[in-house]
């Protein structure tokens with residue numbers, strides 16, 4: 536009896552096929568593995584680096600050497616360590632997450648260390664360019680004024696329609712008035728969203744259970760189709776400290792988007808994880824974080840739309856408000872968190888919220 540299945544591909548094939556860059560060093564800190572994705576990410580040919588001492592070719596990316604050395608020599612492991620990687624040919628930088636591990640032989644002796652490098656170009660670090668910030672600040676005050684101005688007459692109109700509908704005998708006419716009320720309510724929701732976004736309520740932080748909050752959102756969104764949710768929760772996650780209502784709003788927005796993107800037979804995965812040694816931006820947060828991923832297998836986001844989805848009022852939906860993602864980003868930022876989004880058109884979208892654990 537054997538408990539392994541012999542695959543029809545080699546370990547080499549596997550290394551060359553995966554999307555993450557893999558770099559491994561031996562106990563003398565010489566580079567012994569440098570896969571194709573690592574070549575693409577760093578724009579360095581492996582022929583230049585294999586067998587060379589670590590550091591020689593990573594002068595512009597010293598963090599890679601540092602992390603690998605710390606892993607090899609001190610046994611320190613890093614998970615999704617956030618780093619801007621320098622690319623040799625184009626000279627630009629890309630955000631990446633570096634995860635390291637020690638390499639052991641069958642006897643359990645340490646034989647080296649490996650780093651897995653993930654391209655995080657899709658990441659929305661909250662330190663955005665000043666242009667967006669300025670635009671948002673301007674939009675903020677402007678939108679808040681407009682929202683206030685519209686809310687009052689709108690509620691007057693809705694009230695009048697309601698009064699009229701009570702007096703209306705003709706059910707056909709009643710129906711028109713109901714349309715007016717329904718649309719007024721929808722406008723009101725949009726205006727509330729705008730006010731929420733422009734003047735976010737003060738955070739009322741207290742510890743709460745993230746899984747209960749997610750379940751409440753799933754319940755709210757699921758109606759009869761609770762089965763579209765596939766939950767995979769990390770039970771080791773302690774209560775997190777945050778504004779429960781606002782974070783529920785975040786998950787509601789994200790789950791709603793996921794649901795709206797789904798076709799027939801689609802599903803939404805809710806996955807939570809506790810993460811240690813999380814450094815998403817240089818000099819950024821250290822310490823423990825929790826990640827909450829909302830993944831759908833819906834229509835996905837076109838690459839050209841990716842940049843715009845956080846811009847207030849950007850929507851690809853008929854009747855969409857285009858405020859969900861902007862509000863979501865704002866609330867996460869208030870909590871000192873991050874948001875990462877990966878999407879493939881036609882395949883689906885994964886949105887991950889990172890929140891700090893106290």
Ligand SMILES: Nc1ncnc2c1ncn2[C@@H]1O[C@H](COP(=O)(O)OP(=O)(O)O)[C@@H](O)[C@H]1O
Pocket residue numbers: 788792793796831833834835836840844849850851852854855856857858859860861884
């Ligand atoms: N999970 C998702 N799948 C596909 N597209 C998405 C997803 N989440 C967001 N989007 C895109 O981002 C846009 C903006 O989202 P949002 O700010 O919530 O506004 P709205 O949902 O009102 O359009 C959406 O119109 C859609 O194009």
Ligand SMILES: [Mg+2]
Pocket residue numbers: 788791792859860
């Ligand atoms: Mg939305």
